[in-house]
Amino acid sequence: MVETIQWTDAGVVMIDQTRLPRVEEFVTCTTYEEMAHAIKTMVIRGAPAIGVAAAMGVALGVLKADPAQLDAEFEVICSTLAATRPTAVNLFWAIDRMKKLYTSMQGQPIEALREAMVKEAKLVYLEDIAINEAIGAHGAPLVPDGKTVLTHCNAGALATAGFGTALGVIRAAVNAGKNIDVFADETRPFLQGARLTVWELQQDNIPVKLITDNMAGHFLKSGRIGCVVVGADRIARNGDVANKVGTYGVAVLAKENGVPFYVAAPISTLDLTLDHGDQIPIEQRPSTEVTEVFGVPVAPENTQVENPAFDVTPNRYVTGIITEKGVARPPYEESLPRLAQE
Numbered sequence: 001m002v003e004t005i006q007w008t009d010a011g012v013v014m015i016d017q018t019r020l021p022r023v024e025e026f027v028t029c030t031t032y033e034e035m036a037h038a039i040k041t042m043v044i045r046g047a048p049a050i051g052v053a054a055a056m057g058v059a060l061g062v063l064k065a066d067p068a069q070l071d072a073e074f075e076v077i078c079s080t081l082a083a084t085r086p087t088a089v090n091l092f093w094a095i096d097r098m099k100k101l102y103t104s105m106q107g108q109p110i111e112a113l114r115e116a117m118v119k120e121a122k123l124v125y126l127e128d129i130a131i132n133e134a135i136g137a138h139g140a141p142l143v144p145d146g147k148t149v150l151t152h153c154n155a156g157a158l159a160t161a162g163f164g165t166a167l168g169v170i171r172a173a174v175n176a177g178k179n180i181d182v183f184a185d186e187t188r189p190f191l192q193g194a195r196l197t198v199w200e201l202q203q204d205n206i207p208v209k210l211i212t213d214n215m216a217g218h219f220l221k222s223g224r225i226g227c228v229v230v231g232a233d234r235i236a237r238n239g240d241v242a243n244k245v246g247t248y249g250v251a252v253l254a255k256e257n258g259v260p261f262y263v264a265a266p267i268s269t270l271d272l273t274l275d276h277g278d279q280i281p282i283e284q285r286p287s288t289e290v291t292e293v294f295g296v297p298v299a300p301e302n303t304q305v306e307n308p309a310f311d312v313t314p315n316r317y318v319t320g321i322i323t324e325k326g327v328a329r330p331p332y333e334e335s336l337p338r339l340a341q342e
């Protein structure tokens with residue numbers, strides 16, 4: 001299993017996901033500023049993974065903060081990390097969790113605070129792996145045996161602390177003895193599918209084929225796809241799902257062809273403060289992600305670009321939302337809050 005991120009005595013070590021699959025290179029962050037940069041530049045990416053990274057980034061910041069300016073510096077640490085990427089709610093969930101711990105330790109010696117912060121960040125990491133395994137266990141029975149699973153982007157070990165959410169469901173189905181293979185959408189423009197999902201599944205010897213994004217409809221119509229399983233970055237209380245751009249199109253084509261469309265995500269991806277998905281902030285990313293591939297231009301100079309990193313899939317296209325506490329079914333306004341409270 002690939003190691004996405006690790007807390008070490010030398011700093012937080014993570015595989016540089018901008019270099020995969022050609023280069024397996026690691027980055028070590030020793031400050032919260034370096035961690036913020038790693039999140040913003042997608043050295044580490046994926047909703048749960050950037051939540052873990054943010055928690056570790058807060059701990060790094062507290063380790064180096066000036067005890068005489070602690071409250072002011074802690075605020076800057078959290079706001080800097082919160083400003084990195086707007087869509088994945090896991091980032092804000094993790095920062096809020098570290099803030100609650102900080103508040104609960106007011107007046108305690110700096111050494112005790114630092115130790116508690118590091119311990120909490122490590123706990124966020126360990127809990128995420130267990131959560132993903134539970135998501136896998138709930139999702140595996142939903143995967144039709146003997147068929148192909150279509151997935152979009154990367155919601156695997158590389159998008160989490162380990163095991164993955166959508167790929168966790170796939171891993172659990174394979175571990176349960178199901179005879180399945182995977183079609184991975186390349187997922188332009190950042191190519192998480194081509195560069196990360198294919199690489200991950202090959203590491204686990206799970207049969208995977210790469211398809212281009214514009215092939216999804218053809219295969220969904222073919223009868224070959226047993227189900228679609230994707231991750232999520234933020235889910236509103238009505239079950240609208242923000243995920244990597246292109247997910248919406250896959251979901252509509254899945255419904256058109258009667259293919260179940262599942263979203264696999266931890267409860268920490270729910271944003272029950274939002275009534276519907278149109279309220280979810282959509283990150284706009286640099287034009288060069290669209291006009292270049294590994295620095296090679298694929299469009300004329302000065303090409304104007306739109307590059308929304310996510311889109312929102314309305315709940316009517318979502319067959320079920322697989323969480324660590326079970327599978328939510330429509331009406332999501334009732335099932336999601338109930339699951340979140342369990």
Ligand SMILES: CSC[C@H]1O[C@H](OP(=O)(O)O)[C@H](O)[C@@H]1O
Nearest residue numbers: 045046047155159231232243244
């Ligand atoms: C485990 S869900 C990961 C989720 O995050 C990805 O976005 P990005 O690669 O930009 O961080 C994508 O939406 C995945 O579904």
